[in-house]
Amino acid sequence: MTTLTPREPYSQEELQKLYPRDLKLQLVQVFLRHGERTPVSSRFQNAGLAEYWPYCTVARQMIQMATTNKDLSQWKGFEWHRKTEAFGDKDEAVVAVGATGDIESICQHGELTDKGRETTYALGERLRHLYVDQLGFMPKIKSDTEDMYLRATPIPRALESMQQAFWGMYPASARTQDFPPPVIVARSISEETLFPNEGNCRRFRQLARLWADKAALRWNESEQMNYINSVLSKWMPETSPKVAVDSHPRLSGINDTINASDAHGPATRLPSEFYDTKLRQYMEDIAVDEWFAGYNESAEYRRLGIGALMGDVVDRMVSTAVDGGWRSESSASGTSTSTGKAIKFAMSGCHDTTLAAILGSLGASNGRWPPFTSSIAVELFSRSENTEKKPGSLSTPLKSSFDSNTPPPPSETARAPLSSLPQAARQSMQDHYVRLRFNDVPVRIPGCAAKPQNHLPGDETFCTLDAFKEIVDKFTPKSWREDCVTNLGEGLYGKDNKDKSVAGC
Structure with missing residues (x-):
């Protein structure tokens, strides 16, 4: 749950299995958690932990x-x-x-540290080794970023981590001398969906608190919490002498400080009992349940927490498969709305809550908290014989460029329910496959693995785009902003208690 230890690069045998010859890579979307940072607030100075960390x-x-x-x-x-x-x-x-x-x-509280910059730069180097050196999917030398989409949340550590990863993937030696400043897309915090936006979605904030209360009822008097208290209660403040899900500091906050200190140097280490293996496993189990159980059990939680982002992820892949390419007005350089090149590679700087929500919403969580510098790569493939767009599909493929004064036509597939798409589009989507890799390990999505027609024969981790969209459509909001002010005060499962559902099905 703290610093990620990346695996070795794929061997040639692994590459041949992970990237079959009869599939062609079309689009990659990478979501990366920021690198190592300082704690978000000062804790445990009574245990000798320095208030100010000298790692920036x-x-x-x-x-x-x-x-x-x-x-x-x-x-x-x-x-x-x-x-x-x-x-x-x-x-x-x-x-x-x-x-x-x-x-x-x-360092300031929650700031990306020197180590965080190193690990996110190293992530970029690993992305380059795979997608440039091994697969040849992206060019070795870049003259611009017109075929890339770079985005980050408004939190500085997410932006800086994404920048470090980009520089690792395309260092100065891999950029031409006239390489222009890349466009990095940002959103207002009130409209940000690149992480579960508890601060600006009122109904999601209510749900998050209700799930935290449910976790407190489940865990506060448990055997696991009793063990945690036997180790740590002596370090708790007099005003809140017992560790609990809802103590002050909260158990999740204590866990954050332990993980941040474990990721850095000896000058900011806590006493040895804070790193007890059994203690840390119990704390992680409880924190994961508090923060992420809702994604597996509630469609409303999925819809408000991560549904808007996953809707974007799917729209981009459907545009690539059906419309002849995904093109982004916001990522195009210059002041016009011209969007000439199709996007091939997207990189988004985000947070642990983003990655856990993506996996949880698909029923693919491993029950662990994503370590610093974790990443999810969402890869879209087409069958080699079907790389060109089929005649009669939803719309004519977009041209390679547009008049600089003319905005591109709106996509006819954006947020369109699967049932509303014509058969030709559905067939094109069935000839495309989606695969997620979490920290370089392929992810098995239950809803895709359950039926042979939903995945690539012989490999359940390759989901047909048609089946993947069907899963995500179930929790993609029609209007995220409207849903954020709907069901206010209606309890854990919404009106009439009808919102219980299982992720990935």
């Missing part, structure tokens, strides 16, 4: 593109050093000092 050397030279003169068309980078102030004994301002005596590499 980027603070010694911050660069922001935010300065200009009177000519607003000319922008320059503003370089500055960051130092952190703290309260002194008499509330006077003092310079914050890190665990090693450093005053210039102090």
Whole structure:
């Protein structure tokens, strides 16, 4: 649940099995959790844990593109050093000092650390080795990112991790001298669906609290919690002397601090009992149940938490299979809406809650909390003999480019229910396959594996796009914003208690 230990690159034998010759890779969408970070709040100073962590050397030279003169068309980078102030004994301002005596590499709460930058850059190198060097799917040298879609949540560590991964995949030596600044897509936090948006979806916030209450009832007096308290209660504050799902700090917050400290150096280690193997397994089991059980048991939870994102994921693949390519107005460079090249590779910087929600919504969770720098690659394949779009499918393939003054035609397949698509489109989707790889391990989706017609013969991890869309359609919202203010106050399973369902079916 802490630092990911990546597996070795695929051998030639593994590549031949994972990427059969009769399938052609068409589109890759990578969702990556940010790298190692500091805890999101200070805890356990009474156990000797330093309040300020000295692992952010980027603070010694911050660069922001935010300065200009009177000519607003000319922008320059503003370089500055960051130092952190703290309260002194008499509330006077003092310079914050890190665990090693450093005053210039102090991290903020929840900030991506030097190690987090290293591991996300290494993820980019692994993506390059697979998709560039081994498969030849992406070019070795890039002159632009017009066939890529880069996106991140508004949380800085997600953006910085995605940037590091991109640089690892395409370092300076793999970019032409005239390589333009890549476009990175962002959304307003009020419309963000790249993570379960508890802060801006009222009904989901209610559900999250109800599931947390359910976990508290299940676990607070359990044998597992009793063991946790036998180890950690002596470090709890007097105002909340027992560890519990809903204690202060919460069990999930305690777990976060342990994992963050375990991922970094000896200067920010807790006493040895915090790393007891049995303790950590129990804490992870309970935290996973509190945060993610709802995705397996409630269609409403899936719909509000991750349904909008999964709807986007499917729309992109359907556009590739049926419309002749997925093209994104938001990721196109320049000021026009021209979207010439079809997207081949997407990379999104997100969070542990994103990855767990994706897997849980498909009934494919492994019951573990995604470690730092975890990733899910959603790969779309076509049968080699069917790589060209079939005549008579839903719409004419989009041209390779558009007039710069003319926006591309709207997709006729976006959010269209599977039952509404014509037979030609359905046939095209049955000739395409979807495969998820979580930390380089293929994922088995129960709804695809259950029926032979839903997966590639001989390999249950390759789901037909038709079957995959049918699963996701069940929890894709028609209007996420409207659903976020529906069923308010209606309890755990919505009106009349009819929302119980199993993910991936």
